[in-house]
Every structure is written in C-alpha cells, then in structure tokens.
Amino acid sequence: MVNRITAEAPVGGRISFARLDGTETFSLAELHARAGRLAASLAELGIGPGDRIGILAANSPQWVLLDLAALWLGAQTAGFEPGKFDPDQQLITRYGLRLLFTDRPSEAAEALPLTEVDRLVEKADSAPEPVSxxxxxxxxxxxxxGSTGEPKGLGATAGSIDSSLRAVQDMFHHRPGDDLFVFLPLSLLQQRYWVYSALRHGHDVTISTYEAAFATMRRARPTVVMGVPAYYETARRQLESRAARSGKPAAELARQLFGDRIRYLWTGSAPAAPAMLRFFTEAGLPIYEGYGLNETCIVAKNHPGASREGSVGRVVVGKEVLLDADGVISVRSDHPVNDHYEYAAPGDSEKVFRPGGLVRTGDLGLVDEDGYLYILGRADDVIVLENGKKVVVRPIEEQLRAGGAITEAVLFCPQQTDLVAVVCAAAQPPDERAIAAALNAANAALGKDERISRAIVATEPFTVENGLLTSQFKPRRPQIRAAYATELANPQEGIHAH
Known part of the structure; x- marks a missing residue:
C-alpha cells in the first residue's frame, strides 16, 4: 500500500485544512501531483534514498506534501513536535538531517522555512519515477x-505501516463519502495514516489542529473523528454543562457539536473512561476504543460488529498478544515496527525489544474467552505496599474520575503505607466538598488496601505545555510526583477521606 500511494494517482476524494480563519480544500489528485513536483525539486537539492528530512511545524498542507514527497524519493522523514524540539543546528546534527523544514525561526544552515515548500512545488513541472x-x-x-523521560527515536518500517492500514480498513471500511477529521500533530505517524488511507481508498480527510478542532469540526461535517480520550472528556464536560444551562438533552448538543454526519468516533493512545465512552455511544455517536504503542502500531480495536465495553477490542490480523506469568503483555507482529530504538540510552532497546520479534509493552492485561483484550494498567504503576499487597492504580484512578468532580487522578504511595492521589478539579475554584465526596465514593467501592487516604488538589490542570501530560495526553507520573513532592510527603496536606 505504501508503494501504491505514490505510484498510482488517486481517483476522487479531497483533503481539507481547517483553520480558525477558514478552510483550504483541494482534490487528492492535486495533492498527489503537488507531492510529485515537490519530490522532483527535492531531488534537485540532492535528496534521495536513505536521506532524512526533518519537519518541525504545525499541521499544514506543506507538512503533508513533504511527507509524501519523501515517500516518493525513498527518503525518511523525522517529524518533530513543536514545543518539544528546537529547530537548531544541534537538532540537525543529532538526527542526521539533510534538510529541516520549519515554521519557526532558525539560523541553522540546513533549515528552510516551511513556506519554501510552495516555491519548490511550483519550480518543477513533472514528477520523478517513485521509489519502491x-x-x-x-x-x-x-x-x-516521553511519559517516562526523553523521547526515544523509533524507525517505522514500510511493512508495519502497510499492516496497520490493512487492519484498520478491514474493520472500518472507509470509503468515498467518508471524511476523517484529524487534529493531533502530524509528527505522530498514526495521524498521517489517515492521509495514506484517503489516497488509497478515495475518502476525504480534514486536517486541523487541537486548538481549532472544536471550532472547525461542525463546519467540516466529518463522518469520523480521530481523538484521544482527553479530547472527548473535555467535550463531554462542556456538553453536560451546556445541557444543564439550556435544558436541552446532552445527546442533542453532542450531535450539534460533532456535526450531522458522524458514522463513528475513534479513540486510543491513552485509557478511556467507561463513563465517557458510554456517554457518546448513548448519544448516537458510537465510539470505539483501541490499543497500540509506538513500538507495535495498532494491536487491538473495537469496531462495528465486534465491540465489548471495558475492552480495547480483539487483536487485529497480523498481531499476536502473549501474557507472561504476571499478566504483562508482549506483542508479536508479522511486520514489526522495528527491533530497536534509535537515539536512546544503552539498554533501553533491550528492555522492550525481545528475542523472537517480541515487544514487551509493560502493560498488564487479560484476554477473555471471546478474544477481547482488557488493559488493567502499567506494570510499572503497580504499587507494592509494606504488607506486600500489590495495587494496580489504573482502576482506582478511573473510580476517582467517575463522579465528574475530578478530571485527572494520579495515584502515589509516598510512605508505602497508604495511597495518595494528585487530582485536577473539574470546577474552578475547586469544589472541595465534591472532591471529598468523590474520594469517599471511590473508597466505598474499593478493597481495604486499595483505599485512598487523601487527595492533593493540583494548583493547575495537567497540560502538555506545563510538562505534566505527554503529547498524547497521558499523565507524566514522574513529573507530577516531582511537582507535588512536598505535599505528597506531608501527611497533613490535602483533602482527607472519612
């Protein structure tokens, strides 16, 4: 499929770029032709098979064109998330870049402004033969x-991309008339999958940004929205608040927000709260949770005709899930993403990539009798109390969030004797009575060793900008522990359970 993306001009379909100030749209055939002309100009600059092009920029037509032109030439792309990397000479040298395209100021010799892409497209009048x-x-x-330290590089193979695209298409049958709405950074490879899918299957794709997603989605009228759980949680809270003020049903408001053509909502990359999944499904917007890692691509996915609440779906074709004696998941792939990290500390690869093509995920799981996979938490996030009891934190954190007073909860055990949660309040200023009620309600449903002694209310929400969430909106536990180390260490701090 990767080779056919460049070798065959698409028939039908369009790509749109939705911004707050308007939407730019052109056909997939035009996208393909522009990418070919850009490939010709890049080849004149000396870019060829094995070379690496860096892209450090917000989502844009130029981002997509560069990615496709690199595929055309057999060159690699390296997508750098803005805010996490700087477009300087150190970046270029460290990652072996022949060129770096960026929408940020840069004085590096090999750095080109992203706007240069438009000139390079117009400079050429034909496309070279695509590389296979x-x-x-x-x-x-x-x-x-980067939830546990500095980001590690991982080279993704063409076979792994092919395998994932085929698995998704077998489940969801994207087709002409569909419009997939994408707003997470294109530096995340999975977001580019939907462009590749459009080029192969003739459906539309609309690309926005996280900041503009809510404002542009209704205008775009997508049939599918690709979002992380935090996005849908934010939407649910806003919809429930609007429903309370207006007296209108939340389900009606949800359909207004997401548009009148939604076929389904896609989510993954982080744990999704059951209450959120239930909210959208009951609103007539079925939402399907899945599971995968950078190191494995998609592993399991709920989908129409095969969905089970609480699970992340059945394991997809081309993947095999193995559980060790402790319930830790390893994944074997017909077409592995890779067998090692790049730009990682010594020993990092060996911790994850095992002999026989296995990837040790570090996640705890189980598979039911019908083949549905359930994720129970992280092996690293199992807290061992001084009495030897092992506590899996994820279900407890979900229990704290279930009532709506708490939007984020991260569990720690500073003294090895009791559990303490750092929480983000749904209301501002924080409603301490509601948080205390959520704490007591969670404890009532938990076993003796799982009960939370107190909750520390975060002084600000966990965000990507303050370093307490990853780019996929997962809590960065070490950073949160460090930020609230004083409060965690003081037994008098926080809201105490009764």
Missing part, C-alpha cells in the same frame, strides 16, 4: 511520547 519500498525499510523516524 521494501517491507523492512524505514520510511520515518517517530518519537515516543
């Missing part, structure tokens, strides 16, 4: 989310 990729060749270097 082998399954084992790396098309792009992506970076881990």
């Amino acid at each position: 990729w082998a399954a084992w060749q790396v098309t792009t270097v992506k970076f881990t989310s």
Whole structure:
C-alpha cells in the first residue's frame, strides 16, 4: 500500500485544512501531483534514498506534501513536535538531517522555512519515477511520547505501516463519502495514516489542529473523528454543562457539536473512561476504543460488529498478544515496527525489544474467552505496599474520575503505607466538598488496601505545555510526583477521606 500511494494517482476524494480563519480544500489528485513536483525539486537539492528530512511545524498542507514527497524519493522523514524540539543546528546534527523544514525561526544552515515548500512545488513541472519500498525499510523516524523521560527515536518500517492500514480498513471500511477529521500533530505517524488511507481508498480527510478542532469540526461535517480520550472528556464536560444551562438533552448538543454526519468516533493512545465512552455511544455517536504503542502500531480495536465495553477490542490480523506469568503483555507482529530504538540510552532497546520479534509493552492485561483484550494498567504503576499487597492504580484512578468532580487522578504511595492521589478539579475554584465526596465514593467501592487516604488538589490542570501530560495526553507520573513532592510527603496536606 505504501508503494501504491505514490505510484498510482488517486481517483476522487479531497483533503481539507481547517483553520480558525477558514478552510483550504483541494482534490487528492492535486495533492498527489503537488507531492510529485515537490519530490522532483527535492531531488534537485540532492535528496534521495536513505536521506532524512526533518519537519518541525504545525499541521499544514506543506507538512503533508513533504511527507509524501519523501515517500516518493525513498527518503525518511523525522517529524518533530513543536514545543518539544528546537529547530537548531544541534537538532540537525543529532538526527542526521539533510534538510529541516520549519515554521519557526532558525539560523541553522540546513533549515528552510516551511513556506519554501510552495516555491519548490511550483519550480518543477513533472514528477520523478517513485521509489519502491521494501517491507523492512524505514520510511520515518517517530518519537515516543516521553511519559517516562526523553523521547526515544523509533524507525517505522514500510511493512508495519502497510499492516496497520490493512487492519484498520478491514474493520472500518472507509470509503468515498467518508471524511476523517484529524487534529493531533502530524509528527505522530498514526495521524498521517489517515492521509495514506484517503489516497488509497478515495475518502476525504480534514486536517486541523487541537486548538481549532472544536471550532472547525461542525463546519467540516466529518463522518469520523480521530481523538484521544482527553479530547472527548473535555467535550463531554462542556456538553453536560451546556445541557444543564439550556435544558436541552446532552445527546442533542453532542450531535450539534460533532456535526450531522458522524458514522463513528475513534479513540486510543491513552485509557478511556467507561463513563465517557458510554456517554457518546448513548448519544448516537458510537465510539470505539483501541490499543497500540509506538513500538507495535495498532494491536487491538473495537469496531462495528465486534465491540465489548471495558475492552480495547480483539487483536487485529497480523498481531499476536502473549501474557507472561504476571499478566504483562508482549506483542508479536508479522511486520514489526522495528527491533530497536534509535537515539536512546544503552539498554533501553533491550528492555522492550525481545528475542523472537517480541515487544514487551509493560502493560498488564487479560484476554477473555471471546478474544477481547482488557488493559488493567502499567506494570510499572503497580504499587507494592509494606504488607506486600500489590495495587494496580489504573482502576482506582478511573473510580476517582467517575463522579465528574475530578478530571485527572494520579495515584502515589509516598510512605508505602497508604495511597495518595494528585487530582485536577473539574470546577474552578475547586469544589472541595465534591472532591471529598468523590474520594469517599471511590473508597466505598474499593478493597481495604486499595483505599485512598487523601487527595492533593493540583494548583493547575495537567497540560502538555506545563510538562505534566505527554503529547498524547497521558499523565507524566514522574513529573507530577516531582511537582507535588512536598505535599505528597506531608501527611497533613490535602483533602482527607472519612
């Protein structure tokens, strides 16, 4: 499929770029032709098979064109998330970039402004013959989310991309008339999958940004929205608040917000709260949770005709899930993403990539009798109390969030004797009575060793900008622990359970 993306001009379909100030739209055939002309100009600059192009910029037509032109030439892309990397000479040298395209100011010799892409497209009048990729060749270097330290580089093979695209298409049958709405950074490889899918299957794709997503979605009228759980949680809270003020049903408001053509909502990348999933499904907007990692691509996915509440779906074709004696998940792939990290500390690869093509995920899971996979938490996030009791934190954190007074909860055990939660309040200023009620309600449903002694209310929400969430909106536990170390260490701090 990767080779056909560049070798065959698409028939039908369009791509749109939705911004707060308007929407730019052109056909997929025009996108394909522009990418070919850009490839010709890049080839004149000396870019060829095995070279690496860096892109450090917000979502834009130029981002997509550069990615496709690199595929055309057999060159690798390296997508850098704005705010996490700086477009300087150190970046270029460290990652072996022949060129870096950026929408940020840069004085590096190999850095070109993103606007240069438009000139390079117009400079050429034809496209070169596209390079053919082998399954084992790396098309792009992506970076881990950095929830446990500095981002590690990971080269993604053409075979792994093919395998994921086929698995998703087998489940969801995207087709002409569909419009997939994408707003997470294109530096995340999975977001580019939907462009590749459009080029192969003739459906539309609309690309926005996280900041503009709510404002542009209704105008775009998508049939599918690709979002992380935090996005849908934010939407649910806003919809429930508007419903309380207006007296209108939340389900009606949800359909107004997401548009009148939604076929389904896609989510993954982080744990999704059951209450949120239930809210949208009951509103007539079925939402399907899945599971995967940078190191594995998609592993399991709920989908129409095969969805079970609480699970992340059945394991997809081309993947095998194995559980060790402790319930830790390992994944074997027909077409692995890779077998090692790049730009990582010594020993990092060996912790994850195991002999026989296995990837140790570090997630705890189980598979039911019908083949549905359930994620129970992180092996690293199992707290061992001084009495030897092992406590899995994820279900407890979900229990705290269930009532609506708490939007985020991260559990720690500073003294090895009791559990303490750092929480973000739904209301501002924080409603301490509501938080105390949520704490007591959670404890009533938990076993003795799982009960939370107190909750520390965060002084500000966890965000990507303050470093307490990853780019995929997962809590960065070490950073949160460090930020609230004083409060965690003082037994008198926080709201205490009764």
